[in-house]
Amino acid sequence: xxxxxxxxxxxxxxxxxxxxxxxxxxxxxxxxxxxxxxxxxxxxxxxxxxxxxxxxxxxxxxxxxxxxxxxxxxxxxxxxxxxxxxxxxxxxxxxxxxxxxxxxxxxxxxxxxxxxxxxxxxxxxxxxxxxxxxxxxxxxxxxxxxxxxxxxxxxxxxxxxxxxxxxxxxxxxxxxxxxxxxxxxxxxxxxxxxxxxxxxxxxxxxxxxxxxxxxxxxxxxxxxxx
Amino acid sequence: xxxxxxxxxxxxxxxxxxxxxxxxxxxxxxxxxxxxxxxxxxxxxxxxxxxxxxxxxxxxxxxxxxxxxxxxxxxxxxxxxxxxxxxxxxxxxxxxxxxxxxxxxxxxxxxxxxxxxxxxxxxxxxxxxxxxxxxxxxxxxxxxxxxxxxxxxxxxxxxxxxxxxxxxxxxxxxxxxxxxxxxxxxxxxxxxxxxxxxxxxxxxxxxxxxxxxxxx
Numbered sequence: 216x217x218x219x220x221x222x223x224x225x226x227x228x229x230x231x232x233x234x235x236x237x238x239x240x241x242x243x244x245x246x247x248x249x250x251x252x253x254x255x256x257x258x259x260x261x262x263x264x265x266x267x268x269x270x271x272x273x274x275x276x277x278x279x280x281x282x283x284x285x286x287x288x289x290x291x292x293x294x295x296x297x298x299x300x301x302x303x304x305x306x307x308x309x310x311x312x313x314x315x316x317x318x319x320x321x322x323x324x325x326x327x328x329x330x331x332x333x334x335x336x337x338x339x340x341x342x343x344x345x346x347x348x349x350x351x352x353x354x355x356x357x358x359x360x361x362x363x364x365x366x367x368x369x370x371x372x373x374x375x376x377x378x379x380x381x382x383x384x385x386x387x388x389x390x391x392x393x394x395x396x397x398x399x400x401x402x403x404x405x406x407x408x409x410x411x412x413x414x415x416x417x418x419x420x421x422x423x424x425x426x427x428x429x430x431x432x433x434x435x436x437x438x439x440x441x
Numbered sequence: 442x443x444x445x446x447x448x449x450x451x452x453x454x455x456x457x458x459x460x461x462x463x464x465x466x467x468x469x470x471x472x473x474x475x476x477x478x479x480x481x482x483x484x485x486x487x488x489x490x491x492x493x494x495x496x497x498x499x500x501x502x503x504x505x506x507x508x509x510x511x512x513x514x515x516x517x518x519x520x521x522x523x524x525x526x527x528x529x530x531x532x533x534x535x536x537x538x539x540x541x542x543x544x545x546x547x548x549x550x551x552x553x554x555x556x557x558x559x560x561x562x563x564x565x566x567x568x569x570x571x572x573x574x575x576x577x578x579x580x581x582x583x584x585x586x587x588x589x590x591x592x593x594x595x596x597x598x599x600x601x602x603x604x605x606x607x608x609x610x611x612x613x614x615x616x617x618x619x620x621x622x623x624x625x626x627x628x629x630x631x632x633x634x635x636x637x638x639x640x641x642x643x644x645x646x647x648x649x650x651x652x653x654x655x656x657x
Contacts, residue, residue, distance in 0.1 A: 218529075225526035233514045292512070301510030301568065303488045304502055305527035441449075441489060 219314065222307035226315025231322055233292060240288035240323065248281040248331040256338045270339040271401040275394050277335065278328050278354075279361065285323040286365035287382050289316055290373035303439065313366060313435040320362045328354050346404040353400050356420045360393035360427060361386070367431035370438040389427075396420045445494035446631075447477075447484055454480045456631035457494065462576070467608040469622035469639075471651050476628045478611040479507065482578045485609060499607075501528075503569030504578040509561045510568065513554030517545055517564050520553060521571060528572040539567040544593065558585040566594055570601075577601070577608040583617055595620060615644040615651075627654040 234241055255273040259266070293299035302312060336343065343350055365386055372381040396416040403413050410417065447455040454477040462468050470478050483489040485496060486504050504510075511520045521536040540546045543563045553561060562585045569577060582598070583591045598621055602608060612618055618625065619639065625647065626633045639647075 221529075222527055225523060229512070229515070229523050232519070233512060236514050295513060296511055297506065297508035298510050298512055300483075300486075300488050300504075300506065300508070301524065302527060304486055304504055304510075305524065305572075306500060306529070307527055 219308050219311040222305075222311035223314035223318060226302070226312060227318035227322065230289070230292065230316070230319035234288075234319075234323065240285045241327070244281040244284040244323075244327045245330060247284060248277050248327060249334055251277045251280060252331065252335055252338050266339045267341055267405055270335070270341050270405060271398045273339065274332075274335050274401060275357070275398050277331055278324075278357075279390060279394055281327045281331065282324040282358070282361060282365065283383055283386065285327065286320060286362070286369045286386070287379050289320050289366065290369045291378065294373055299439075309436045309439060310432055312439075313370075313432055316366045316370070317362060320366055321358060324358045324362055325354070328358065341405050343405055346407065349404050349410065350401060353397055353404070353420070356417075356424055357393050357397040360420065360423045361390050363424070363428045363431045364389045367435055367438065370435060374441070393420055393423050396423075442485070442496045443494055445484065445491045445496060447480055447489065448492045449480075453631050455484065455491075458633050460626065460633065462607045462609060464575075464607055465602060465605045466624065467602050467610055467622045469610045469612065469618040469625045470628050470633070471611075471613070471618070471625065472628035472633075473655055477631060478628055479580055481628065481633075482506070482580050482609060482611060485576075486578050499575035501572050501574040502576050502578065503572060503574035504580075505562075505565050505569045505582045506578075506580045509553070509565040511553045511561065511564060514552060516550050516552055517556075517567075518549040520564070521568060524568055524571050530572060535571060539570050542570070542597065543567040559587055559590050562586055563590060563594070566597075575607060577606055579608060579610045579612070581612050582610070583612065583614060591617070615648050619644045619647060627651060629654055 252273065255269070255276065259269055290299075293302070303309075365382070368385050369382055372378045372385065375381050396419050399416045400410070400413045400420070403410060442458055442460060445455060445458045446453065458481070460468065470481060472478050480489065482504065484491050485498065486502055487496075487498065515523070517540065518536055521539065525535060537546070540549050543566060545560065545563055545567065548556070548560065553564065556564065562582070566582060577598075579598070583594060586594060595617055598608065602621065608621070610618070610622060619642070622639055624638050627650075
């Protein structure tokens with residue numbers, strides 16, 4: 216287990232340092248997130264629809280599509296100079312590649328979410344300070360859900376010619392349950408309602424996390440085969 | 442390797458290959474383009490699984506392929522340090538040792554993306570040597586190198602062979618094959634049933650034999 220974690224952390228650290236140096240995915244995701252927030256804000260008629268009614272949806276649409284940019288980049292890095300083969304030559308368990316990529320992707324997605332959140336608060340003028348800890352927990356749960364599936368699918372499509380097009384096509388159907396759940400829970404948090412009103416959605420998010428994390432981990436090795 | 446075959450879809454690339462590479466032996470594999478030489482190395486390395494048959498291989502394998510397997514955004518030293526962590530190499534001086542060995546110390550803090558092809562190839566050899574492999578898989582390791590680089594890498598590989606490192610070498614340069622290899626196989630049409638000990642044969646003889654095999 217220690218061996219798996221050491222290798223996973225090495226891969227995650229490598230991905231993060233490449234991203235910090237190039238900022239390719241980070242800048243694209245951030246600009247994308249700001250643009251989506253702005254467009255959705257200005258598309259709304261403030262006299263007809265209250266900000267609080269559309270804010271949860273806008274937040275999760277932004278997070279979901281911004282995350283896609285990072286997930287796409289994740290395995291494209293390994294395609295460059297066939298670096299993945301270098302990793303496969305090392306005597307590490309293949310599950311550690313998945314875990315390393317998952318950790319790197321989670322760090323990326325969570326950073327984008329944390330930067331986008333104040334911008335979202337600025338646009339929609341929703342007071343979520345009191346509910347912030349609960350919102351952060353929902354963000355972690357939802358991010359784990361779509362990064363687990365996204366990491367698996369990113370590895371699967373990277374060898375295809377249209378990898379960047381294929382990933383959203385395959386990933387979005389999987390994201391419907393966790394994102395709908397996240398929107399429901401976020402709406403209650405913003406309305407300062409008790410979370411037991413959405414206990415079902417929270418259970419769904421937790422179940423999705425566990426099931427898809429385990430499934431993705433188990434299936435990952437098959438995606439490395441040519 | 443025993444009865445090893447590999448297909449891609451319906452295309453049979455390697456057809457029931459049988460051979461072994463002993464300690465300190467260097468098997469050179471020659472064949473026309475598209476014969477499956479690179480596929481053979483990738484199966485031997487474990488990156489590709491065989492469709493049928495089996496491969497018994499050592500734990501520590503180093504490979505120099507057509508691609509460098511390096512990250513352009515990282516420096517030479519960072520790339521090697523990353524692979525050290527994956528191979529569980531705890532010796533902090535190992536990166537410096539292989540960089541010195543390949544004459545790349547001066548550029549260790551330079552990003553690989555700024556390297557010339559020859560320098561990248563030398564760094565790829567350094568990467569392959571990091572874990573002090575028992576088996577080296579070399580796919581045209583001398584390509585892109587200048588005269589000095591060819592000489593340095595060839596001398597290094599000969600020294601490693603003499604110290605007991607086994608190698609499978611894919612290459613077209615007959616001169617390097619005759620200097621380095623102990624036996625030779627010609628891979629044609631998925632078959633490699635012609636494996637001959639080199640034993641002092643000169644380059645002309647090998648080139649002639651190769652032409653004969655390819656012509657069928």
